[in-house]
Amino acid sequence: MADDAKAAPQNAGPAADLSKLEHVQVELVAPPFVHAHEQRATGQPRVVQFRMVIQEKTLVIDGEGTQIHAMTFNGSVPGPLMVVHQDDYLELTLVNPASNTLTHNIDFHASTGALGGGALTLIQPGEEVTLRFKATRPGVFVYHCAPGGAMIPWHVVSGMNGAIMVLPRDGLKDRDGKPLTYDKVVYIGEQDYYVPRDKDGKYKRYATPIESYGDTLQLMKGLVPSHIVFNGKVGALTGENALKASVGETLLIVHSQANRDTRPHLIGGHGDHVWATGKFNNPPEQDLETWFIPGGAAGAALYTFRQPGLYTYLNHNLIEAVLLGAAAHIQVEGQWDHDLMSQVQPPTAIK
Known part of the structure; x- marks a missing residue:
């Protein structure tokens, strides 16, 4: 355990000379x-x-x-x-x-x-x-x-x-060893919070961090978060805060969860190349719908957008995404490709 964090390494030699x-x-x-x-x-x-x-x-x-x-x-x-x-x-x-x-x-x-x-x-x-x-x-x-x-x-x-x-x-590679590149990289950190409630069910406030420690620790032991969010708070990356991209752009999404497992999914898209456990010496999987990142790890996924519109990137434990906040939006600009998807008949009354 990291209880020994105060113990410095013993018998350490001189540091390497990196002056050149x-x-x-x-x-x-x-x-x-x-x-x-x-x-x-x-x-x-x-x-x-x-x-x-x-x-x-x-x-x-x-x-x-x-x-x-x-x-x-x-x-x-x-x-x-x-x-x-x-x-x-x-x-x-x-x-x-x-x-x-x-x-x-x-x-x-x-x-x-x-x-x-x-x-x-x-x-x-x-x-x-x-x-x-x-x-x-x-x-x-x-x-x-x-x-x-x-x-x-x-x-x-x-x-x-x-x-x-x-x-x-020499850069990222696909599973056949061919080069991969990205136009943009975004970083999404998934965060679980444990906010205690008072006897009336309202979230409590505390004067100092240490004052909240005892109540928070008891709630943490139950392993039931009050919030699960992307980038610090509910809505940090949705609505007006949506990420931006264009058709034809390739996005590298780096996603971390330091404490709990998560299941990223891009609604309307896929993981073209995915390092679910985040290690580039391992060949990426291809064409994934949802991937699994274990708690205490980070993953990476490449996707090239092929259709315009609003995409939702979320933790596909839908309770955690929809009810607790683990979701982001990506607004993509460009021309619609009817060959990939087309509404053959709009909604009409049943005769």
Whole structure:
């Protein structure tokens, strides 16, 4: 267990001399958007440097005004998607401002050793730390806070998780080894929240994060979320917040769930090429209707839009999508193809 997060590795030798490698500073952007990156690496491995600030903040997570004391990486739920290439070094400076109240760290599922970096990044309010690891395995991976004990699931379900994408140096490939490319990449983080109710059934509010801890922990033990949402809140990616695309565009959807299983499905489309468990050394499956991402993992799916209109991308546990909030919209512009679908007769009264 990560209760040992405070224990630093023993007998550690000197760090590798990476002074001759190119060092690149990248500014992170909030999901569903992703910072600019090459799909295929054009040079030698680099040291890719990121800076991320932990923010403890109040979030409204639905249209009813339900509030939580969220814990976030860089202010968003999920935290930003970081993109590097295999054999690059990812270097992260993690900042826990003095205005925060809790201890935090980061566990990268993409890394090797020291509890995913959690043992080397535990910081108190008013501290910062820099971690570097070599990205040896291509794929999409979860990262999350893991400060130890019951604090681990509490921090994760309070929003403190995100994903990293490690691209193969020569880019994505289909199952026959042919190159695959995308026009856009979007990042969807699926989040389960556990908001306690009062004796009248109304969602409770608390003055501080720690004040909510006991009630939230009891609710978490029941394994029944109050909300399951995409990108932090109900409606974050629907209606006016819908994602945009055009007929002929290829979208790479990166989808993570740090705590629960999920079943992504694109209504009106498919997964042309899908890495359901997110690891690019494995050949992608093709033409999927729904795919399965286990809790604590991230997956990736490529789809080229062939028809205009409104698409719904959701968790196909329809209770979780429709009643709890795990859904997104993609509005696609373009010309309708009647060969793919046509309404032969409009609705008419039965004679």
